[in-house]
Amino acid sequence: MARKQGSHAGITGPKVREAALRLFARHGYAAVSMRQIAAVVGVQAGALYTYTPDKQSLLSDLMLEHMRELMATLAEAPGDAGPLAALEGFVRNHIRFHLPRADAVFVSYMELRNLTPENFARVEALRRQYEAVLEAILERGAEAGMLRRVDARVTAMALIALMTGVTNWYREGGRLPRAEIEEIYWDLVRRAVAA
Amino acid sequence: MARKQGSHAGITGPKVREAALRLFARHGYAAVSMRQIAAVVGVQAGALYTYTPDKQSLLSDLMLEHMRELMATLAEAPGDAGPLAALEGFVRNHIRFHLPRADAVFVSYMELRNLTPENFARVEALRRQYEAVLEAILERGAEAGMLRRVDARVTAMALIALMTGVTNWYREGGRLPRAEIEEIYWDLVRRAVAA
DNA sequence: TTTCCTATTGAACGCCTGTTCAGTTATAGC
């Protein structure tokens, strides 16, 4: 038996990535076999190699795509806003982006160690870029007197950890609506660094 | 060949746990084989089973020990302090405990998914206890008027993520001394929830 | 010196791994 019905390239490809993301997030990259991914997609393991050259690329593609999407959302933000507005935009954007992407966040933060050195460097470079944006906002804010003088690097790392942590406990349809969670986190960040 | 020299039970046992912790942190539980652990210890894979019934117990024992140690440090804190002092004690204790334990923290937060349901429940119960201590401090502080009224559950999770994130970037012998890092984090937390 | 026992080896078990590939089928284009 081969294809069962219709042309599947445009359907199976995304399905492979979705299944891999979900399984990597639930059980970890190393614990998931190509046969398990194939079973979820509904094909044999060999068929996966039409869509990825190997398992490693499946992981690194997912992580690079996640980081590129995140960076793209930053580009949409208005560049001429004041430091406080810029910070608010960054925080709200971060929460909004991460909340519905628990799986991708989990994978992106947990599976760095399973990347080859080259792929690790690529993902890490994007992450540094993202962190640098927040650092710059903190520094501009301090110069403008709108934010406290802080160690920009450490504070940026601390705030990003604070915000990203939302995916540790948030569950779809939970006690709090997303907008309220966004308010709580923005409130915490603002107070932590306000002048 | 059997034993090479001396009685090793008291030495090999800890070495096995140390090697496992280090390797699990670096490469992940699923990616590390019993043969790799044995190689670091300097024995054959079969010898590990003198010290652990199986690989799963090796992981769950490490995680349970980590959480029990963490809970033990809380018990040392003075119970009659005011809410602000209690919060400060909690934060400083958390940073001080986590800073030199990057491997154990990594494993404890990353490998929950590789625990059997029973072991997961045990570790999770301890974690909930720990989070509840911070929640209680936040609630007491709000009642006493020393801290802002906040959603205690969400805020506790956010603050713990903020603090634990220190292990993401801290490296022994880095730019900042530990005491200064502790100050920065306490400052961020205090301002975030101060009345 | 002999005996006992703990710590360890090294081989073996059945099973699973990522990946390759010749063969097969269903569809799209002519």
Added chain:
DNA sequence: GCTATAACTGAACAGGCGTTCAATAGGAAA
């Protein structure tokens, strides 16, 4: 209706996995 080809199967590959266990070496106790 025919043909070219993209999509997929299913078997095979070599190698690694966690775990078990009879055999054995070496120190401790007598």
